Amino acid sequence: MPELPEVETVRRQLAAALPGRRILAVAAIEPAMLRDVTPETLAAALPGRRILAVDRRGKFILLILEPGAGAGKLDDSPLFLTIHLGMTGQLLLQEERPSDTPVGEPTADPGRRRGAVEARRGSPAHDRFVFLLSDPVPGPDSERDDPSLKLVFRDMRKFGRVELGRDEPPSRVARMGPDAWPGGDWDAEVLAAALAGRRAPLKAFLLDQRRLAGIGNIYADEILFGAGLSPLRPAGSLDRDEIERLAQEIKARLDEGVRLRGCSISDFVDTLGSGGGFQRTLRAYGRQGQPCVRCGGTLVRVVVAGRGTAYCPGCQR
DNA sequence: CCCAAGTCCTGGTTGC
DNA sequence: TGCAACCAGGACTTGG
Numbered sequence: 001m002p003e004l005p006e007v008e009t010v011r012r013q014l015a016a017a018l019p020g021r022r023i024l025a026v027a028a029i030e031p032a033m034l035r036d037v038t039p040e041t042l043a044a045a046l047p048g049r050r051i052l053a054v055d056r057r058g059k060f061i062l063l064i065l066e067p068g069a070g071a072g073k074l075d076d077s078p079l080f081l082t083i084h085l086g087m088t089g090q091l092l093l094q095e096e097r098p099s100d101t102p103v104g105e106p107t108a109d110p111g112r113r114r115g116a117v118e119a120r121r122g123s124p125a126h127d128r129f130v131f132l133l134s135d136p137v138p139g140p141d142s143e144r145d146d147p148s149l150k151l152v153f154r155d156m157r158k159f160g161r162v163e164l165g166r167d168e169p170p171s172r173v174a175r176m177g178p179d180a181w182p183g184g185d186w187d188a189e190v191l192a193a194a195l196a197g198r199r200a201p202l203k204a205f206l207l208d209q210r211r212l213a214g215i216g217n218i219y220a221d222e223i224l225f226g227a228g229l230s231p232l233r234p235a236g237s238l239d240r241d242e243i244e245r246l247a248q249e250i251k252a253r254l255d256e257g258v259r260l261r262g263c264s265i266s267d268f269v270d271t272l273g274s275g276g277g278f279q280r281t282l283r284a285y286g287r288q289g290q291p292c293v294r295c296g297g298t299l300v301r302v303v304v305a306g307r308g309t310a311y312c313p314g315c316q317r
Numbered sequence: 318c319c320c321a322a323g324t325c326c327t328g329g330t331t332g333c
Numbered sequence: 334t335g336c337a338a339c340c341a342g343g344a345c346t347t348g349g
Contacts, residue, residue, distance in 0.1 A: 001322065059323080087322045087346085157346045159323060172324085199331085200340060209324085217322065266321080306342060307322070 002085035004180055004214030005257025005278065006268045007059050010091050013271040015054040017093055017149070018063070020136030022050045024147055027120035028162075030128035033155070035163040042164060043116060045079060050137065052078075058176050058213025060084050061091070077166040082173060086159025088267040092152040096132065119150070129153040129162060156267065180214035182251040192243045195235045202238070203231035204305035206250075214254065217307050218263055218285045223249045225284035225294075230316045231309045232302065256281065284310050
């Protein structure tokens with residue numbers, strides 16, 4: 001599942017590959033995954049824009065696009081193309097090779113506007129969006145616009161979302177709490193304030209993106225195991241010591257996830273299709289019925305916040 | 318048929 | 334009692 005470390009792994013690859021490239025065409029193969037934007041608006045606003053930067057907030061990836069170069073009425077505003085990978089989403093970078101051009105069609109035709117039809121040509125079954133990109137170009141007036149790279153948003157289930165924000169990222173991104181990343185804008189003090197008075201189970205608190213942004217089901221179970229805290233504990237019941245342990249563990253597990261390039265227990269792969277290594281370190285997630293590596297007891301499965309949850313009743317209190 | 322899961326949405330509950 | 338904040342659970346999706 002793409003959680004913060006998986007999304008950060010992808011972001012780093014995109015940040016190395018995309019800035020300076022121009023979006024030549026977009027194919028919204030699955031328009032139902034668009035949020036608050038029509039395929040027509042997308043097709044009008046994106047072509048011609050250069051990608052300036054690739055950012056991340058929680059589990060959202062933000063492509064920051066230059067203002068002023070679009071063909072539509074959104075010309076003067078910076079645009080934020082926001083992508084959420086949902087449960088099974090993948091962002092893949094694929095070289096756009098000359099051999100992809102149909103026989104009989106000129107391979108070089110720099111002045112031609114590439115269309116959505118060309119962007120989606122030959123797309124496999126679960127490809128939901130395809131962005132056709134140019135080589136990196138120095139400025140808005142550059143003439144180089146041969147397609148050289150495709151950004152493919154593939155998502156077997158359709159939990160992923162694409163949205164377009166003007167000037168600012170979409171509101172739901174703005175509603176999120178501080179990024180849970182170790183360098184994020186929070187510490188044990190902030191965590192203590194967020195926990196105070198809450199009766200919801202600790203696990204539900206960790207999954208709530210309005211408190212800390214980026215933690216999902218896998219890392220939540222691993223964090224709680226590492227901290228020796230029960231997922232069922234009311235969030236507001238932690239003492240100072242336990243909050244410190246929780247804060248440390250959040251940072252440690254997410255950092256480990258990023259270092260191992262994500263967790264590929266199900267569908268996650270990076271932009272090249274490679275899996276991560278975090279799944280080898282799992283001590284709680286999915287281990288119900290198996291012995292606890294810390295105390296030897298047996299892990300159990302409960303449902304918390306509607307999510308399957310594995311924990312050790314022996315040493316998670 | 319049930320399970321997996323992230324987010325949005327709805328409706329019920331709690332506590333000031 | 335009124336009200337907002339809070340919290341639980343369903344819908345969505347499709348392959349195992």
